[in-house]
Amino acid sequence: MTQQSDINRRIVLAARPQGAPDSSHFRLETQPVPQPAEGEILLRTVWLSLDPYMRGRMSDAPSYVPPTALGAVMRAGTIARVEQSRHDGFKPGEWVVSQSGWQDYALSDGHDLQRLPLAARQHPSWGLSLLGMTGFTAYMGLLDIGQPQAGETVVVAAASGAVGSVVGQIARLKGCHVVGIAGGAKKCRFAEQTLGFDRCLDHRDAMLASQLRRHCPDGIDVYFENVGGRVFDAVLPLMNPRGRIPLCGLIADYNVSTPSALADRLPQLQSAILRKRLRVQGFIITQDYPHRFGEFIQQMSQWIADRRILLREDIYQGLENAPHIFTGMLAGDNFGKVVVRVAPDEP
Amino acid sequence: MTQQSDINRRIVLAARPQGAPDSSHFRLETQPVPQPAEGEILLRTVWLSLDPYMRGRMSDAPSYVPPTALGAVMRAGTIARVEQSRHDGFKPGEWVVSQSGWQDYALSDGHDLQRLPLAARQHPSWGLSLLGMTGFTAYMGLLDIGQPQAGETVVVAAASGAVGSVVGQIARLKGCHVVGIAGGAKKCRFAEQTLGFDRCLDHRDAMLASQLRRHCPDGIDVYFENVGGRVFDAVLPLMNPRGRIPLCGLIADYNVSTPSALADRLPQLQSAILRKRLRVQGFIITQDYPHRFGEFIQQMSQWIADRRILLREDIYQGLENAPHIFTGMLAGDNFGKVVVRVAPDEP
Numbered sequence: 088m089t090q091q092s093d094i095n096r097r098i099v100l101a102a103r104p105q106g107a108p109d110s111s112h113f114r115l116e117t118q119p120v121p122q123p124a125e126g127e128i129l130l131r132t133v134w135l136s137l138d139p140y141m142r143g144r145m146s147d148a149p150s151y152v153p154p155t156a157l158g159a160v161m162r163a164g165t166i167a168r169v170e171q172s173r174h175d176g177f178k179p180g181e182w183v184v185s186q187s188g189w190q191d192y193a194l195s196d197g198h199d200l201q202r203l204p205l206a207a208r209q210h211p212s213w214g215l216s217l218l219g220m221t222g223f224t225a226y227m228g229l230l231d232i233g234q235p236q237a238g239e240t241v242v243v244a245a246a247s248g249a250v251g252s253v254v255g256q257i258a259r260l261k262g263c264h265v266v267g268i269a270g271g272a273k274k275c276r277f278a279e280q281t282l283g284f285d286r287c288l289d290h291r292d293a294m295l296a297s298q299l300r301r302h303c304p305d306g307i308d309v310y311f312e313n314v315g316g317r318v319f320d321a322v323l324p325l326m327n328p329r330g331r332i333p334l335c336g337l338i339a340d341y342n343v344s345t346p347s348a349l350a351d352r353l354p355q356l357q358s359a360i361l362r363k364r365l366r367v368q369g370f371i372i373t374q375d376y377p378h379r380f381g382e383f384i385q386q387m388s389q390w391i392a393d394r395r396i397l398l399r400e401d402i403y404q405g406l407e408n409a410p411h412i413f414t415g416m417l418a419g420d421n422f423g424k425v426v427v428r429v430a431p432d433e434p
Numbered sequence: 435m436t437q438q439s440d441i442n443r444r445i446v447l448a449a450r451p452q453g454a455p456d457s458s459h460f461r462l463e464t465q466p467v468p469q470p471a472e473g474e475i476l477l478r479t480v481w482l483s484l485d486p487y488m489r490g491r492m493s494d495a496p497s498y499v500p501p502t503a504l505g506a507v508m509r510a511g512t513i514a515r516v517e518q519s520r521h522d523g524f525k526p527g528e529w530v531v532s533q534s535g536w537q538d539y540a541l542s543d544g545h546d547l548q549r550l551p552l553a554a555r556q557h558p559s560w561g562l563s564l565l566g567m568t569g570f571t572a573y574m575g576l577l578d579i580g581q582p583q584a585g586e587t588v589v590v591a592a593a594s595g596a597v598g599s600v601v602g603q604i605a606r607l608k609g610c611h612v613v614g615i616a617g618g619a620k621k622c623r624f625a626e627q628t629l630g631f632d633r634c635l636d637h638r639d640a641m642l643a644s645q646l647r648r649h650c651p652d653g654i655d656v657y658f659e660n661v662g663g664r665v666f667d668a669v670l671p672l673m674n675p676r677g678r679i680p681l682c683g684l685i686a687d688y689n690v691s692t693p694s695a696l697a698d699r700l701p702q703l704q705s706a707i708l709r710k711r712l713r714v715q716g717f718i719i720t721q722d723y724p725h726r727f728g729e730f731i732q733q734m735s736q737w738i739a740d741r742r743i744l745l746r747e748d749i750y751q752g753l754e755n756a757p758h759i760f761t762g763m764l765a766g767d768n769f770g771k772v773v774v775r776v777a778p779d780e781p
Binding site: 352353356368 | 662676700701707710712714716721
């Protein structure tokens with residue numbers, strides 16, 4: 088079903104997944120396009136961001152995001168155009184960054200909207216990535232918690248992805264030795280040849296641990312943890328004293344609903360934190376760093392203008408495809424930042 | 435064998451323990467009292483400090499302290515008197531804090547010596563505790579990593595011990611709600627009635643988790659981790675967002691040589707760090723904070739003068755008893771800071 092101008096298509100949560108979600112956990116519904124009341128804006132979704140953290144919202148288990156109710160629209164960051172406005176702060180045709188979710192149209196009273204950053208005007212979907220949540224996550228996690236110094240070694244997983252690719256590029260800009268970890272030779276080549284990582288290793292390689300040791304001859308000073316799972320086991324023994332581990336995501340664990348049969352690794356981690364005096368710190372960008380968004384936008388806009396930071400986007404078409412794009416992303420099918428073009432007639 | 439003035443008794447590491455050490459891992463040897471060369475000092479040990487971290491030195495497994503060689507003297511912090519001096523910086527009769535270890539006499543070239551803090555002159559063994567390593571550990575870990583704010587909840591294990599008792603008292607001075615955890619009713623009563631903790635819970639209580647929940651109605655903001663083991667499992671679910679976990683010791687794990695048969699708790703910890711944006715940070719006082727020792731001594735001396743900080747010492751007699759005192763301490767037999775009086779004729 089394609090978009091019609093008087094119909095709002097919306098994708099709602101149909102069931103809570105145990106383990107990996109599939110299309111049965113989503114439902115496409117239609118309703119008339121809603122009408123804005125006084126003080127409201129009608130938004131038309133142009134770009135929809137799909138991100139691993141949304142898996143957390145599908146469960147009612149404790150998560151760092153509140154759960155989506157059964158039957159409610161899947162939430163997501165979007166780039167939208169103002170279609171109609173009864174709010175004196177917004178004019179029809181303006182671009183905004185919104186939280187309108189997996190649907191064609193949405194109402195807002197403006198409190199959850201931001202102007203699209205100037206540097207994203209030529210490329211609006213960057214407001215969801217380089218100049219939005221994923222870029223901001225990379226920037227603050229690496230610089231504020233990771234505190235990389237020139238000459239140090241920074242390791243980042245999901246190296247071609249929306250967060251990891253930016254972490255690695257910023258670390259290079261700071262003069263670090265950067266080793267990425269990614270799934271498959273193509274992603275690794277991209278990280279090395281296009282993004283300028285010193286090295287990128289395949290996490291499917293049975294020799295990952297020894298490869299990592301070889302390519303981090305001075306140990307690891309910062310491990311940017313955005314995947315979880317077994318990569319951590321290869322990284323931990325190589326962490327240097329006073330190493331830092333910013334932790335912003337655990338995609339490898341999101342679909343795991345049964346306890347692991349592995350031996351308990353908690354004492355090992357505690358012992359490594361003590362022996363090596365590590366700092367392991369979780370953060371949620373929207374909660375911990377809103378006061379530094381301006382600084383981020385200014386710096387990132389400059390890097391983009393100077394062509395010092397690149398982003399690979401995986402651009403998909405059509406709201407109706409969001410469920411299988413999303414489930415594929417959780418399985419590692421994506422290459423870079425996943426965005427869905429919802430309004431085909433917009434840039 | 436008691437002390438004779440021309441004989442140096444020394445306790446050496448006889449064998450490396452697997453699991454809990456016992457007296458067979460130590461050996462008492464004698465040798466003539468050594469003679470200082472030009473530039474050296476002969477020290478007489480008066481007080482010997484016994485601390486859990488010494489267990490790490492008995493193993494050659496990776497630890498945060500270097501291993502003691504087989505046949506070498508067990509190392510330890512001591513309070514000593516200068517017996518003879520051929521060093522122009524030290525005079526006979528002076529008190530020093532040294533690293534002379536489990537023996538009656540030792541030579542030093544002065545580089546590893548510190549003057550006994552003024553506030554410890556009336557009570558020299560405090561140079562090993564309140565005004566020494568354990569007090570300094572409590573002070574920096576709580577204030578620099580834990581950063582407790584008035585009204586927050588601080589939980590500390592080994593609440594009657596050398597580090598935990600000071601952590602809790604400083605947290606009270608900062609206006610926090612303080613809950614201790616200790617082994618047995620006597621230690622708990624001491625923490626509540628003498629040290630002024632708001633509450634102290636027995637870790638042997640099968641209901642520890644629910645007791646802790648009840649007595650931390652606003653959750654836990656700082657958990658000072660100095661024991662490891664299962665207390666952590668009761669604490670983690672109660673940690674508040676942006677909570678801090680300074681980690682300076684894992685006594686419960688030191689004697690464990692076989693991997694746990696428990697299910698893997700690592701993913702749970704990682705998930706909690708992410709969801710709650712926790713900061714977990716290891717530190718080793720002698721490596722991370724030497725530049726702040728002066729500040730600590732000044733503040734702690736003031737608190738002692740004002741009678742705002744107390745310490746319970748477990749005072750034992752006789753170097754020859756050090757092995758069984760030490761192994762008992764690892765089993766939780768001690769109540770407060772363990773010190774051994776080596777020179778009975780000194781204060």
